[in-house]
Amino acid sequence: xxxxxxxxxxxxxxxxxxxxxxxxxxxxxxxxxxxxxxxxxxxxxxxxxxxxxxxxxxxxxxxxxxxxxxxxxxxxxxxxxxxxxxxxxxxxxxxxxxxxxxxxxxxxxxxxxxxxxxxxxxxxxxxxxxxxxxxxxxxxxxxxxxxxxxxxxxxxxxxx
Amino acid sequence: xxxxxxxxxxxxxxxxxxxxxxxxxxxxxxxxxxxxxxxxxxxxxxxxxxxxxxxxxxxxxxxxxxxxxxxxxxxxxxxxxxxxxxxxxxxxxxxxxxxxxxxxxxxxxxxxxxxxxxxxxxxxxxxxxxxxxxxxxxxxxxxxxxxxxxxxxxxxxxxxxxxxxxxxxxxxxxxxxxxxxxxxxxxxxxxxxxxxxxxxxxxxxxxxxxxxxxxxxxxxxxxxxxxxxxxxxxxxxxxxxxxxxxxxxxxxxxxxxxxxxxxxxxxxxxxxxxxxxxxxxxxxxxxxxxxxxxxxxxxxxxxxxxxxxxxxxxxxxxxxxxxxxxxxxxxxxxxxxxxxxxxxxxxxxxxxxxxxxxxxxxxxxxxxxxxxxxxxxxxxxxxxxxxxxxxxxxxxxxxxxxxxxxxxxxxxxxxxxxxxx
Ligand code: SF4
Ligand code: FES
Numbered sequence: 080x081x082x083x084x085x086x087x088x089x090x091x092x093x094x095x096x097x098x099x100x101x102x103x104x105x106x107x108x109x110x111x112x113x114x115x116x117x118x119x120x121x122x123x124x125x126x127x128x129x130x131x132x133x134x135x136x137x138x139x140x141x142x143x144x145x146x147x148x149x150x151x152x153x154x155x156x157x158x159x160x161x162x163x164x165x166x167x168x169x170x171x172x173x174x175x176x177x178x179x180x181x182x183x184x185x186x187x188x189x190x191x192x193x194x195x196x197x198x199x200x201x202x203x204x205x206x207x208x209x210x211x212x213x214x215x216x217x218x219x220x221x222x223x224x225x226x227x228x229x230x231x232x233x234x235x236x237x238x239x
Numbered sequence: 240x241x242x243x244x245x246x247x248x249x250x251x252x253x254x255x256x257x258x259x260x261x262x263x264x265x266x267x268x269x270x271x272x273x274x275x276x277x278x279x280x281x282x283x284x285x286x287x288x289x290x291x292x293x294x295x296x297x298x299x300x301x302x303x304x305x306x307x308x309x310x311x312x313x314x315x316x317x318x319x320x321x322x323x324x325x326x327x328x329x330x331x332x333x334x335x336x337x338x339x340x341x342x343x344x345x346x347x348x349x350x351x352x353x354x355x356x357x358x359x360x361x362x363x364x365x366x367x368x369x370x371x372x373x374x375x376x377x378x379x380x381x382x383x384x385x386x387x388x389x390x391x392x393x394x395x396x397x398x399x400x401x402x403x404x405x406x407x408x409x410x411x412x413x414x415x416x417x418x419x420x421x422x423x424x425x426x427x428x429x430x431x432x433x434x435x436x437x438x439x440x441x442x443x444x445x446x447x448x449x450x451x452x453x454x455x456x457x458x459x460x461x462x463x464x465x466x467x468x469x470x471x472x473x474x475x476x477x478x479x480x481x482x483x484x485x486x487x488x489x490x491x492x493x494x495x496x497x498x499x500x501x502x503x504x505x506x507x508x509x510x511x512x513x514x515x516x517x518x519x520x521x522x523x524x525x526x527x528x529x530x531x532x533x534x535x536x537x538x539x540x541x542x543x544x545x546x547x548x549x550x551x552x553x554x555x556x557x558x559x560x561x562x563x564x565x566x567x568x569x570x571x572x573x574x575x576x577x578x579x580x581x582x583x584x585x586x587x588x589x590x591x592x593x594x595x596x597x598x599x600x601x602x603x604x605x606x607x608x609x610x611x612x613x614x615x616x617x618x619x620x621x622x623x624x625x626x627x628x629x630x631x632x633x634x635x636x637x638x639x640x641x642x643x644x645x646x647x648x649x650x651x652x653x654x655x656x657x658x659x660x
Contacts, residue, residue, distance in 0.1 A: 109422035149405035
């Protein structure tokens with residue numbers, strides 16, 4: 080996970096300033112700023128929230144409220160790779176819960192948790208728009224579908 | 240034979256780029272619109288085409304545009320709702336990932352008609368690939384002079400920003416989407432005022448779905464008449480259906496509005512998987528009430544489905560065969576609604592959690608007869624009493640399922656297990 084350094088904070092600051100031109104209010108930049116913070120620090124860190132607050136003038140409590148409202152922002156440090164597995168209805172009837180059980184059994188990975196070696200974190204998703212090729216997941220920013228236990232193993236091999 | 244409009248070139252890998260898109264006639268409709276038509280002409284054409292919004296509510300698009308255009312306030316904002324978060328829905332994804340210029344051209348024509356200078360595509364966070372594709376397409380359109388400060392040298396200015404959501408289903412609701420665009424927690428706003436008069440930053444704002452915009456170039460280039468000859472009276476045009484669940488060929492299909500569920504399942508999707516028997520169909524995403532097998536001849540459109548106790552929603556068809564446990568489906572669905580409730584109003588926030596807890600008990604085999612009554616009671620007290628359609632939908636779909644599959648719920652309680660497995 081990237082350290083909080085002055086350089087990285089400055090990068091966040093310039094990114095937020097650049098975004099400012101695209102929205103009619105300072106608060107409008109919050110969502111893309113939180114995404115930028117996540118990209119720079121691996122999660123929405125308290126320091127990042129302070130920085131976004133000082134540029135936009137939006138109180139930190141309000142920013143925290145926004146960050147925690149949305150399911151996809153990570154507000155705590157995560158593993159190196161993030162598995163976002165869908166278990167909603169279309170994926171469920173094609174066996175998504177078997178995959179959840181398999182991830183726990185073979186990798187010791189539980190929903191919301193991280194493997195002890197810090198390699199993977201697992202997030203259960205509420206539909207990722209791949210229902211026709213269920214079950215499906217997003218791994219970091221790559222999409223995988225028609226998953227089976229075997230295919231899951233093969234895919235995970237590529238993320239060290 | 241039905242000729243596709245939206246997915247016509249979807250398998251051609253070149254249409255994702257502007258040169259490929261232009262090679263198949265792309266941006267001709269925009270040139271025609273800006274060169275020959277007044278904004279008023281376009282709004283009239285869209286009105287007489289009968290196009291209804293494809294996001295779920297089915298409101299007449301031309302009328303919406305007219306409301307916004309008559310409002311004297313400026314600037315006017317144009318927002319594309321690309322947040323399809325309804326489980327079962329993936330119909331907009333092919334457009335976003337493979338034919339982004341069709342959406343962008345539709346948006347530019349709409350902006351011209353509404354005299355809007357600023358557009359946003361609110362894209363669901365779960366589509367990182369689509370974000371890259373759209374951003375590239377916007378760059379290309381800028382370079383060709385279709386976007387920017389002097390479009391086609393006609394002193395017409397319009398720019399688009401892609402704005403990523405972050406996994407909140409409620410942001411598909413247009414006023415919650417606007418709150419989210421303004422950098423706040425996405426919670427629905429009280430209506431009226433409607434976004435057409437007071438939307439983004441209090442200004443007139445048009446929010447349309449991806450698929451709605453994708454219809455615009457065709458209507459402009461071929462005319463309202465050609466368009467309304469497709470589909471059914473009151474619901475003209477083609478519709479994208481995303482089909483998932485227990486069918487042989489799931490996927491996204493473009494078919495005329497008003498086609499029956501039977502035709503979709505058996506003629507287009509190759510029938511039920513593994514020779515199973517059809518048990519039920521959700522016609523428009525999990526917030527639309529389930530339909531029993533005997534009703535699958537109903538026409539799929541905004542007008543007929545309500546007569547069968549359901550809704551077209553986003554056109555996300557989920558098919559269940561007899562291997563599927565309905566109690567489990569609704570337990571999972573309720574977990575979703577509970578998770579996605581924005582928390583603003585009590586009946587939804589507390590009701591979805593309560594219904595989920597009872598469904599979980601039934602599913603686990605720990606429930607008593609009384610639980611079923613309580614469940615019914617809670618659902619009835621949530622339905623119709625929530626601030627926005629989310630809570631109402633959650634209760635409504637459960638009530639429909641409990642009515643059609645009553646026996647299955649009872650079996651579950653009595654035998655502490657599922658009938659299907
Ligand atoms: S019904 Fe649910 S989602 Fe809608 S406003 Fe109320 S709490 Fe929020
Ligand atoms: S239900 Fe799993 S991707 Fe849609």
